[in-house]
Amino acid sequence: MLSDFFALFFPRFCAACDQALVQGEEIICLQCDYRMARTDSLSDNNSFVAKKFYGRVELQYVWAYYLFHKKGRIQNLIHRLKYDQMPEIGELVGRKMGNDLLKKRFEDLPDLIIPVPLHRIKLRKRGYNQSEHFGTGLSTTLKVPMNANALIRATNTESQTRKSRMLRWKNVHQIFSVPDMQTVHGRRVLLVDDVITTGSTLESCALTLLEAGATSVSVAAMAAAR
Numbered sequence: 001m002l003s004d005f006f007a008l009f010f011p012r013f014c015a016a017c018d019q020a021l022v023q024g025e026e027i028i029c030l031q032c033d034y035r036m037a038r039t040d041s042l043s044d045n046n047s048f049v050a051k052k053f054y055g056r057v058e059l060q061y062v063w064a065y066y067l068f069h070k071k072g073r074i075q076n077l078i079h080r081l082k083y084d085q086m087p088e089i090g091e092l093v094g095r096k097m098g099n100d101l102l103k104k105r106f107e108d109l110p111d112l113i114i115p116v117p118l119h120r121i122k123l124r125k126r127g128y129n130q131s132e133h134f135g136t137g138l139s140t141t142l143k144v145p146m147n148a149n150a151l152i153r154a155t156n157t158e159s160q161t162r163k164s165r166m167l168r169w170k171n172v173h174q175i176f177s178v179p180d181m182q183t184v185h186g187r188r189v190l191l192v193d194d195v196i197t198t199g200s201t202l203e204s205c206a207l208t209l210l211e212a213g214a215t216s217v218s219v220a221a222m223a224a225a226r
């Protein structure tokens with residue numbers, strides 16, 4: 001009753017559709033939770049998400065939870081996560097994906113979860129790495145440890161948009177590095193990110209991890225665009 005009273009004056013809003021949340025709803029309203037499209041990547045190893053990486057880097061599993069649409073609820077949700085100081089969205093989606101995998105009785109779990117690192121300037125500005133929060137949700141449900149320092153980003157990619165494709169490719173391979181190879185050597189790594197579009201960031205992260213001695217690399221993202 002008291003919480004209803006507070007909700008009247010301090011309503012909480014759905015991070016996907018901006019409607020007021022009712023009691024029992026957390027972050028995402030039930031309608032959005034029902035209507036936001038999921039990809040089939042958790043049950044299909046040859047999904048459109050996996051196909052993005054064919055011929056580029058060998059990945060064991062490629063999972064993306066939501067199907068990303070521009071100007072949709074999912075874009076709104078990701079925007080909140082990245083720019084509105086709502087890291088809890090990442091954890092929520094991570095828990096959802098983790099629970100879905102457990103429901104499917106998925107047992108081929110990785111040894112280690114590693115989030116795609118943010119450049120330190122961006123990290124300082126935002127205050128958190130959204131991919132790390134998504135990784136936390138997966139880590140707690142799947143009971144797989146996460147190491148957010150295993151992979152680091154050396155340069156800022158923002159300045160590269162106007163460079164030639166070849167030069168950009170070369171640069172991408174120098175962006176990420178593994179400061180201590182022992183952390184990934186012989187491990188099956190699950191690399192986590194927010195949204196997969198072209199997949200080039202994940203490709204270079206995965207190549208860096210494999211070069212550093214990871215046994216295999218899988219990818220999990222909150223969403224993927226077709």
Ligand SMILES: [Zn+2]
Nearest residue numbers: 014017029032
């Ligand atoms: Zn909603």
